[in-house]
Amino acid sequence: MTYMTQTLTEPRAGLAARLKLALAIFALLAVVPPLAHAMGEPFMIIIATRMMVFAIAALSLDLILGHGAMVSFGHAAYLGFGSYAVAILSRAGISDLVLQMVAAVLASALFALVTGAISLRTRGVYFIMITLAFGQMAYFFFVSFSALGGDDGVALAARSTVLGLPLLQGETGLFYVTLGLLIAAFAGLYLLTRSRFGRVLTGTRESALRMQAIGFRPLPYQLTAYVISAAICGVAGVLLANQAVYVSPAYMSWHRSGEMIVMLVLGGVGSLTGAMTGALVTVALEEGLARFSEHWRLGFGLILVLVALLSPGGLSGLLRKFNLLRDDK
Amino acid sequence: MFNLFLLQLLNGAQFGILLFLVAAGLTLVFGIMDFINLAHGVLYMVGGYVMAMMMGTTGNFWLSLTLVLPVMLVLGLALEVLVFRRLYDRSHLDQVLATFGLILVLSELVKILWGSAPLSVPMPEALSGSIALAGPMRYPVYRIAVIGVGLAVALALWFVIARTRVGMLLRAGAANRAMVSALGTDINRLFMLVFAAGAMLAGFAGAIVSPILSVDPGMGDSILILTFVVIVIGGVGSVKGAFFAALLVGIVDTLGRMFGPILLKALMDPAAAAQAGRTIAPMLVYILMAAVLFWRPTGLFGRSVAR
Numbered sequence: 089m090t091y092m093t094q095t096l097t098e099p100r101a102g103l104a105a106r107l108k109l110a111l112a113i114f115a116l117l118a119v120v121p122p123l124a125h126a127m128g129e130p131f132m133i134i135i136a137t138r139m140m141v142f143a144i145a146a147l148s149l150d151l152i153l154g155h156g157a158m159v160s161f162g163h164a165a166y167l168g169f170g171s172y173a174v175a176i177l178s179r180a181g182i183s184d185l186v187l188q189m190v191a192a193v194l195a196s197a198l199f200a201l202v203t204g205a206i207s208l209r210t211r212g213v214y215f216i217m218i219t220l221a222f223g224q225m226a227y228f229f230f231v232s233f234s235a236l237g238g239d240d241g242v243a244l245a246a247r248s249t250v251l252g253l254p255l256l257q258g259e260t261g262l263f264y265v266t267l268g269l270l271i272a273a274f275a276g277l278y279l280l281t282r283s284r285f286g287r288v289l290t291g292t293r294e295s296a297l298r299m300q301a302i303g304f305r306p307l308p309y310q311l312t313a314y315v316i317s318a319a320i321c322g323v324a325g326v327l328l329a330n331q332a333v334y335v336s337p338a339y340m341s342w343h344r345s346g347e348m349i350v351m352l353v354l355g356g357v358g359s360l361t362g363a364m365t366g367a368l369v370t371v372a373l374e375e376g377l378a379r380f381s382e383h384w385r386l387g388f389g390l391i392l393v394l395v396a397l398l399s400p401g402g403l404s405g406l407l408r409k410f411n412l413l414r415d416d417k
Numbered sequence: 418m419f420n421l422f423l424l425q426l427l428n429g430a431q432f433g434i435l436l437f438l439v440a441a442g443l444t445l446v447f448g449i450m451d452f453i454n455l456a457h458g459v460l461y462m463v464g465g466y467v468m469a470m471m472m473g474t475t476g477n478f479w480l481s482l483t484l485v486l487p488v489m490l491v492l493g494l495a496l497e498v499l500v501f502r503r504l505y506d507r508s509h510l511d512q513v514l515a516t517f518g519l520i521l522v523l524s525e526l527v528k529i530l531w532g533s534a535p536l537s538v539p540m541p542e543a544l545s546g547s548i549a550l551a552g553p554m555r556y557p558v559y560r561i562a563v564i565g566v567g568l569a570v571a572l573a574l575w576f577v578i579a580r581t582r583v584g585m586l587l588r589a590g591a592a593n594r595a596m597v598s599a600l601g602t603d604i605n606r607l608f609m610l611v612f613a614a615g616a617m618l619a620g621f622a623g624a625i626v627s628p629i630l631s632v633d634p635g636m637g638d639s640i641l642i643l644t645f646v647v648i649v650i651g652g653v654g655s656v657k658g659a660f661f662a663a664l665l666v667g668i669v670d671t672l673g674r675m676f677g678p679i680l681l682k683a684l685m686d687p688a689a690a691a692q693a694g695r696t697i698a699p700m701l702v703y704i705l706m707a708a709v710l711f712w713r714p715t716g717l718f719g720r721s722v723a724r
Binding site: 153159206209210211212213214216217218220221222224225228229231232233234342343346347349350352353354357383385386388389390391392393395396397400402 | 447451453455500503504507509510511512513514515517518519520521522523524525526528529638642645646648649653692695696699700703704706707710711714715716
């Protein structure tokens with residue numbers, strides 16, 4: 089019945105080590121812009137921003153996939169809702185980031201509430217497939233939305249403003265706003281997964297039957313987590329649109345959803361630090377390999393296959409193997 | 418109008434048959450091995466490319482089609498031994514990671530070997546004509562042949578599954594894998610057989626479709642998702658379910674794209690109808706799937722017991 093066979097319980101020592109790792113990552117990220125300017129390679133800031141955007145998306149997915157065992161194969165839809173919220177509102181003359189985020193969160197949460205309520209009637213493989221179906225529906229909706237460029241997508245006139253200030257116009261400004269939101273998402277999800285709500289969710293992951301036996305109805309908890317996760321991913325979509333200054337349905341294709349699962353599994357499912365690291369490493373790897381060869385997908389695919397075959401539990405599993413994350417077991 | 422309907426119905430059936438050939442192997446992999454295989458669509462694509470390559474060397478359609486089968490069988494066996502076998506006991510997520518990686522590897526290899534431009538495969542002369550169909554409408558012989566071949570494969574699969582010893586083990590394996598294993602059947606050999614046969618069928622589908630559609634690196638992606646829809650509507654693990662669901666999806670998708678806008682025109686003004694039709698038509702099969710899962714969470718022919 090349990091969805092993930094690898095053990096996901098986090099012993100105290102491992103938890104503290106992971107939190108330290110996360111803080112170290114934030115500190116490292118914070119010095120990227122001055123470092124990049126000093127090295128005369130400002131494109132590093134752009135890549136690092138992309139890495140952090142996907143880290144936020146991966147964190148949101150980890151709430152439902154890692155902590156709730158709900159394997160959503162349509163999560164990229166919310167990246168799409170977020171970015172189209174920017175495109176639609178800025179076309180209507182509303183270029184404020186905060187308002188766009190509110191719209192993105194509302195749209196994502198509403199879609200998640202409806203589709204989540206239907207999807208959660210199913211289990212296992214069927215849940216994976218029905219979330220995929222809803223993701224595809226959203227994808228095809230925007231593909232055929234000819235007013236917004238349809239399949240080709242649409243370029244934005246400019247990046248969003250923050251309370252009237254052109255804070256995001258420079259790459260460095262966007263970088264630090266993204267970093268701030270990444271830290272906020274991490275902190276919020278960290279507290280949420282350790283709250284009573286998070287405990288019930290994790291309990292449901294381990295055994296829905298036992299949770300029911302001690303008096304919890306799993307569905308409201310699962311659905312709430314599903315909606316929260318979608319809302320956070322919508323915010324990541326707003327940032328993605330601003331980073332690329334361009335919006336396209338390709339953001340919400342099933343390939344993207346698969347890639348988000350790949351990020352989580354690569355980093356280690358069920359650990360926020362793992363999800364974040366997985367996303368950072370995945371995007372960095374893609375960008376790095378793409379500079380190396382146009383056939384970078386060959387190498388990237390081989391890495392994924394090898395990680396799956398040789399290191400259950402992803403990078404976290406690998407670190408644990410070499411005792412870098414001490415488990416007191 | 419009726420002729421058009423008939424024509425589109427045949428097109429839908431032909432598309433459905435194709436989906437069935439890909440879905441038949443995958444539903445068994447899903448159902449018996451409880452294995453999420455995202456790389457099945459890529460096997461369909463590789464089948465198309467192997468066919469194009471064979472046609473280039475031999476120039477003979479029938480010889481090429483015959484040669485595709487052993488090539489795909491060997492590829493399926495190799496993948497099973499190298500990758501899939503090691504992942505049966507692992508979580509669905511590890512399987513997603515590995516098979517997503519395989520998609521990237523195989524698609525990129527195909528691009529390196531044959532380039533990313535679409536290839537076309539000429540139709541065999543014996544099947545290149547068309548036959549009269551209700552009045553002035555004519556229908557290509559090749560498409561009818563595809564339907565015929567698909568039905569023959571479906572019949573053969575039904576015979577194997579319902580009437581032979583291997584089929585009995587397959588059905589038992591789908592119901593309770595551990596019990597079959599405990600009763601002394603080498604379940605891993607059975608898996609290998611199923612996987613290789615599934616790869617062969619998917620490759621065969623890619624090969625026979627190559628004269629109708631062009632062969633390109635993206636062809637596996639588009640069919641993979643529709644194959645999932647078919648499997649889930651039919652019920653995971655049920656070949657019979659896959660057959661009916663494949664026809665249903667093929668026909669709904671084809672008719673929806675054709676008649677959706679026409680029907681909508683009766684309800685709203687033409688411009689809005691054209692836009693709405695374009696929007697709704699590709700979503701139709703997914704709406705169908707969500708509806709089926711809403712009322713029958715394990716598909717039409719799935720067992721009602723939750724796994």
